Amino acid sequence: MAKTSKDLKSPLSRARGLGSAKDGVHHFWVLRISALALIPLSLWFVFSLARLATGPADFYSVQHWVSAPSVAVTLVLFLATALYHSVLGVQEVILDYAVGSLRLTLLLASQFLHAIVAAAGIFAVLKVALG
Amino acid sequence: MTTKTPAQSRPLSPFMLGQYYRFQWTSLLSFGHRITGIGLTFGTALVALWLIALASGVDTYGAVAPHLKAWYGQALMFAWTWALMYHLCNGIRHLFWDIGVGFELKTAQRSGTFVVLGSIVLTVAAWAVAYIA
Numbered sequence: 001m002a003k004t005s006k007d008l009k010s011p012l013s014r015a016r017g018l019g020s021a022k023d024g025v026h027h028f029w030v031l032r033i034s035a036l037a038l039i040p041l042s043l044w045f046v047f048s049l050a051r052l053a054t055g056p057a058d059f060y061s062v063q064h065w066v067s068a069p070s071v072a073v074t075l076v077l078f079l080a081t082a083l084y085h086s087v088l089g090v091q092e093v094i095l096d097y098a099v100g101s102l103r104l105t106l107l108l109a110s111q112f113l114h115a116i117v118a119a120a121g122i123f124a125v126l127k128v129a130l131g
Numbered sequence: 132m133t134t135k136t137p138a139q140s141r142p143l144s145p146f147m148l149g150q151y152y153r154f155q156w157t158s159l160l161s162f163g164h165r166i167t168g169i170g171l172t173f174g175t176a177l178v179a180l181w182l183i184a185l186a187s188g189v190d191t192y193g194a195v196a197p198h199l200k201a202w203y204g205q206a207l208m209f210a211w212t213w214a215l216m217y218h219l220c221n222g223i224r225h226l227f228w229d230i231g232v233g234f235e236l237k238t239a240q241r242s243g244t245f246v247v248l249g250s251i252v253l254t255v256a257a258w259a260v261a262y263i264a
């Protein structure tokens with residue numbers, strides 16, 4: 001009976017469903033790598049936002065700002081990285097506090113909402129920059 | 132023999148608070164990282180909405196713009212930028228811990244002070260530069 005399991009878990013351990021799901025280390029790393037990338041991106045965004053918010057902040061000035069290729073590209077990078085980091089971070093928070101079916105519901109809701117916000121934000125930047 | 136499975140009796144993380152931990156100001160900083168993380172998530176959604184309004188044209192953006200210039204809009208943006216700078220500074224502190232640096236009690240307390248001061252300095256700098264320029 002040489003039945004080997006590909007995921008190295010004993011049948012009992014798999015049935016219990018506790019412990020490593022094998023992607024914890026990956027999750028840990030990508031959260032931290034995204035954090036590293038967010039250091040310059042966030043500083044850039046905060047200084048830019050303050051600059052815009054204290055200016056006229058009307059349609060034409062903001063449109064002009066977003067349309068510059070360097071700004072559009074950096075905005076897309078900021079949105080994508082922040083939301084990727086955020087979906088991983090929120091997942092950690094949900095896993096800490098929610099159990100049972102609430103856990104699954106919240107995880108799915110969080111993932112769908114993050115995807116929608118990322119798609120909408122990036123689409124908006126591209127439309128303004130290319131339009 | 133019926134034994135309770137570990138799944139049913141395992142405590143979730145907040146159980147430590149209050150009951151077992153003495154309150155320390157570094158716990159407040161740690162809690163702050165989580166609160167700002169969640170707040171930043173909602174703030175980022177607002178940033179996306181602002182960009183959608185922009186992409187929708189002059190009229191839609193015109194409906195949003197007054198809120199940005201109103202006192203509550205400015206206050207919200209100031210608070211959000213501070214939350215981001217706090218989370219950023221404390222995040223750097225976390226990244227140092229991840230490579231095993233800065234765990235000594237004295238160091239952790241001192242780096243905590245730097246995080247609070249650093250976040251205030253960066254936020255005020257961003258808005259001050261914007262006002263002057």
Ligand code: HEM
Pocket residue numbers: 031032035036038039042082085086088089090092093164165167168169171172175215218219220221222223225226
């Ligand atoms: C808009 C930008 C950001 C958002 C929406 C965001 C959101 C979050 C969320 C929701 C968490 C989970 C909180 C928790 O588990 O307690 C988190 C964790 C974390 N964030 Fe951010 N974050 C952002 C920017 C940054 C930046 C700029 C850094 C810079 C270093 C950073 C570093 C970290 C680190 C290291 C963790 C893990 C903390 C831990 O070990 O518990 N984040 N973030």
